[in-house]
Amino acid sequence: MSKHASYWKANLRLVITCLVIWFVVSFGFGILLAEPLNAIRIGGYKLGFWFAQQGSIYTFVALIFFYAWRVNKLDQEFGVHED
Amino acid sequence: MDLQTLTYIVVGATFALYIGIAIWARARTTGDFYVAGKGVPPVLNGMATAADWMSAASFISMAGLIAFFGYGGSVFLMGWTGGYVLLAMLLAPYLRKYGKYTVPEFIGDRYYGQSARILAVICLIIASVTYVIGQMKGIGVAFSRFLETDYDTGLYIGMGIVFIYAVMGGMKGITYTQIAQYCVLIFAYTVPAVFISMHLTGNPIPQIGLGSKMADGSGLYLLDKLDATLKDLGFGTYTDKVRLSTFNMFVYTMSLMIGTAGLPHVIMRFFTVPRVKDARASAGWALVFIALLYTVAPAVGAMARMNLMDTIQPAPGQWLEVDQRPTWFRNWEKTGLLKFEDKNGDGRIQYVADKEKNEMVKVDRDIMVLANPEIAKLPNWVIALVVAGGLAAALSTAAGLLLAIASSISHDLLKGVFAPNISEKSELLASRIAMALAIAAAGYLGLHPPDFAAGTVALAFGLAASSIFPALMMGIFSKNMNKAGAMAGMLAGIGITLFYVFQHKGIFFVADWKYLESWGTNWFLGVEPNAFGAIGAVVNFAVAFLVAKVTAPPPEHIQHMVEDIRVPAGAEAAVAAH
Numbered sequence: 117m118s119k120h121a122s123y124w125k126a127n128l129r130l131v132i133t134c135l136v137i138w139f140v141v142s143f144g145f146g147i148l149l150a151e152p153l154n155a156i157r158i159g160g161y162k163l164g165f166w167f168a169q170q171g172s173i174y175t176f177v178a179l180i181f182f183y184a185w186r187v188n189k190l191d192q193e194f195g196v197h198e199d
Numbered sequence: 200m201d202l203q204t205l206t207y208i209v210v211g212a213t214f215a216l217y218i219g220i221a222i223w224a225r226a227r228t229t230g231d232f233y234v235a236g237k238g239v240p241p242v243l244n245g246m247a248t249a250a251d252w253m254s255a256a257s258f259i260s261m262a263g264l265i266a267f268f269g270y271g272g273s274v275f276l277m278g279w280t281g282g283y284v285l286l287a288m289l290l291a292p293y294l295r296k297y298g299k300y301t302v303p304e305f306i307g308d309r310y311y312g313q314s315a316r317i318l319a320v321i322c323l324i325i326a327s328v329t330y331v332i333g334q335m336k337g338i339g340v341a342f343s344r345f346l347e348t349d350y351d352t353g354l355y356i357g358m359g360i361v362f363i364y365a366v367m368g369g370m371k372g373i374t375y376t377q378i379a380q381y382c383v384l385i386f387a388y389t390v391p392a393v394f395i396s397m398h399l400t401g402n403p404i405p406q407i408g409l410g411s412k413m414a415d416g417s418g419l420y421l422l423d424k425l426d427a428t429l430k431d432l433g434f435g436t437y438t439d440k441v442r443l444s445t446f447n448m449f450v451y452t453m454s455l456m457i458g459t460a461g462l463p464h465v466i467m468r469f470f471t472v473p474r475v476k477d478a479r480a481s482a483g484w485a486l487v488f489i490a491l492l493y494t495v496a497p498a499v500g501a502m503a504r505m506n507l508m509d510t511i512q513p514a515p516g517q518w519l520e521v522d523q524r525p526t527w528f529r530n531w532e533k534t535g536l537l538k539f540e541d542k543n544g545d546g547r548i549q550y551v552a553d554k555e556k557n558e559m560v561k562v563d564r565d566i567m568v569l570a571n572p573e574i575a576k577l578p579n580w581v582i583a584l585v586v587a588g589g590l591a592a593a594l595s596t597a598a599g600l601l602l603a604i605a606s607s608i609s610h611d612l613l614k615g616v617f618a619p620n621i622s623e624k625s626e627l628l629a630s631r632i633a634m635a636l637a638i639a640a641a642g643y644l645g646l647h648p649p650d651f652a653a654g655t656v657a658l659a660f661g662l663a664a665s666s667i668f669p670a671l672m673m674g675i676f677s678k679n680m681n682k683a684g685a686m687a688g689m690l691a692g693i694g695i696t697l698f699y700v701f702q703h704k705g706i707f708f709v710a711d712w713k714y715l716e717s718w719g720t721n722w723f724l725g726v727e728p729n730a731f732g733a734i735g736a737v738v739n740f741a742v743a744f745l746v747a748k749v750t751a752p753p754p755e756h757i758q759h760m761v762e763d764i765r766v767p768a769g770a771e772a773a774v775a776a777h
Contacts (some may be wrong), residue, residue: 124765131288138284142277147448150270154439159410160420165438168273169265169497170406173280173490180287180483187292188476196766198474 123194127187134183142172202579206345209583210590213383217364217594220376241477245484247374248468250381252279252485253492254330254596255337258384259589260652263567265500266507269435271442272500274451274730275653278660280486280493281452282459287482290460291469293675295478296764300470301603302463302667303611309674310682311757313616318686320607322666322693323463326659327604328641330462332708333655334361334597335645340565340652341589343534350534351646357593358642365598365638366631374471377599380591385491387588391572391581392495395502398575405498425505431515432508433552437501444725451657451730458660458732461668464596464603475767503571510574511550511559518547527573536563564651597638604637605630649708654729658700661732665692669739677747678761684747692739696731703728 145153150164158166191197257279265272297305302323307316335354338361343353389405396408400421413419419427426436442448459465468485469478510528511519521541531537538561539548550559569589572582609630614621621629648655666689673680673688703720706712721727726734752758763769 120762120766127765134284134288138281142281142452143449146273146277147445147452151439159407160412160422161410162422162438165270165273165422166410168270169276170494172277173493176280176284177483177486177490179284180479180486183288184476184479184483187479191476191767196768198476198767198770 119194120196123190123196126190126194130183130186130190134179138176138179141167141175146172200579202582203345203347205579206583206586209580209587210345213587213591216379216383217376217591220379221364223375241472241480242484243378244374244468244472244477244481245486246381246488247377248465248481248485249488249492250377250384250591250595251468251599252465252489252596253381253384253592254656255334255341255589255593256653256656257492257496258388258592259337259340259568260333260565260654260656262496262499262503262571263564264651264653265497266504266567267564268442269429269437269440269501271440271448272497274442274448274455275657276493276497278452278455279459280489282456283482283486283489285456285460286465286469287479287486289672290466290675291478291482292475292767293764294466294671295469295472296475296767296770298470298770300467301606301610302466302671303607304615306667306670306674306685307611307615309757309760310670310685311754312682315682315686316611316615318689319667319670320611322662322689323607324604324637325693325697326458326462326662326666327464327600328637328644329662329708330656330659331597331600331604331637331641332644332648333652333659334593334600335641336648336655337565337589337652338593338597339645340534340536340563341569341586341593343536344531344566344569345586347530347533350536353534354642354645358638361594361597361601362635362638364594365601365634377595380595381488384588384591384595385488387584387591388492388499389495391575391577391585392499392502394577394581395506395571395575396498399502399505405495405502409498409501421505422501425501425508428505428508428512432512432550435552437504443721443727446724447721447726447730450726450733454661454664454730454732454736455657456664457668457736458657458662458664461663461666461671462660463607463663463667464599466671467599467603467606475770499568499571503567503574506571506574507562507567508550511548518549521546521548524548525573527570530573531566531570534566536566537561564653601634601637605633608633644708647708647710649704650729657729658704661696661700661729661735662693664732665696665735665739669736669743673740673743675761675764678758679747679752680743681747681750681753683750684743684745687746688739688743691742692735695738696735699723699731699735700728 146168150168153164154162156163261275294305299305303316303319306319338357339350339354342357343350392405393403396405397403400408400411401414402408402411413421413424422438426438430436472478472481539558540560542558548558549556551557569585572585609626613629614626670685670689702715
């Protein structure tokens, strides 16, 4: 497999991992599982409600920086980075 | 000093600042005009993107909708932030690598043909104009309150200001102005939230205050108290009332997320960074600056609702007397956006869920954020600041969108298709004329907006989600996607979404032009039109793959182009090539 093709494969794997987390915190915890999670509380927040209105947003920010950091490393590893 | 004078001063000062920056950084070439010469560092680009992104819908409208939808309002919070994850991972770095000016340009090249490019321009204009209607609603609300006139007059004045503002500068002016606007709007949003959170819960950080106990000595958590109050009056609890259905919330959120990643004015932002690496980081920075407002918004919403309920019902069973209405109440009545009717003639205002007995006959959701500091009796300078912030949000987005509309008409249609030899000067002139026409159209439709500002904007996202996003994503991630497939997908996606939206809201949002009303509303699995974009996107993908399967694969050079945009190396060369 060419260098570019294996870089692309590694990148796709990373993207998929990140998108699974993205889906779980928002659509999972914030919507589909919100009702059972609401039985758990942190302070005045019900957990499902917290994920929908706070937690998912914090996770998204962390995810993008994590992705950027990892993919920059991939660029170096495969020698496809910009000069 | 009275509120009106103070508002004039604060709004005037911020405007002078923006216009000063716009003049200082005036666009001189088309390169400057469209993408600020590709020289904006990621943190600043992120800040400008955040200002561009956070419009009247985010600033003026969203917390108001959350105040009334409660948990159901989460669709906006997750939808308008989660899209950045998609943008950062699926689109931004690759489009930056490709290195052209506009979204239709990419679609035209990737799907090898002017017809694909023209179709993309049409989809883009439909989505962007709808978006501008939402901004116009927000601007109209802000100006009507600020100048104490009715909504329509406020809207006309707003149109004039947007016109002067957007036509003067290009992207370069806009990028630096937007950084200033971000600072104004985030300050204006957070300051009252901190005051109110402090007052209600004793905790100055709104994100924590929302989960804290009331400072009134009741020992109740704020959210629990709100739940109890609303339940008593028959409104349904705040923290777990879903918006129509769980499925509707799911697709609503999805629609806003993929719409975020399909709206041209945001994508264009990522053409302005120096390197592919910066495109990834920029998306992250943009979301940091957006999250600052978006994590405060739920606190603003819940606390505004709490204060509103407490004003109208100071003690349980004790309703506000008609002639005791506070000044803010009377002022908003002048705009026509707040109305009461003493139905039972007892000289008091009852506010309950039961439509027969409810006497707050009109509470426009879009007034909540602007009225919030007044309801909470904050000092006048804070109220003036919020008006300035709301206008900053609306103006910055309107300008960014108008730029996207203008560039797609002048750059993609005129220079790209109909008049390739047009001079730079005529191209600039054409784009300014296009802006003026877009403002007029959006302003006219804004007189009778299809929904609250955030709802209207949600419709725009649905249209972008169902047309642009799938075409871009498949263009990068599927080497085999061909012209016939992509075009059929875009047509099917936006077609079915427009069909559903117009059936509910009327053709081009003219309420008299509804059709098939006997089908009822939300007939497709209970999905509301604002949320339908996700379904449109699924249709787009499905049709595209089916058609691509039975038609010829894209030519060799296109497949090479796709391979090339997937790797960052060589990005500088791509820029130099045009």
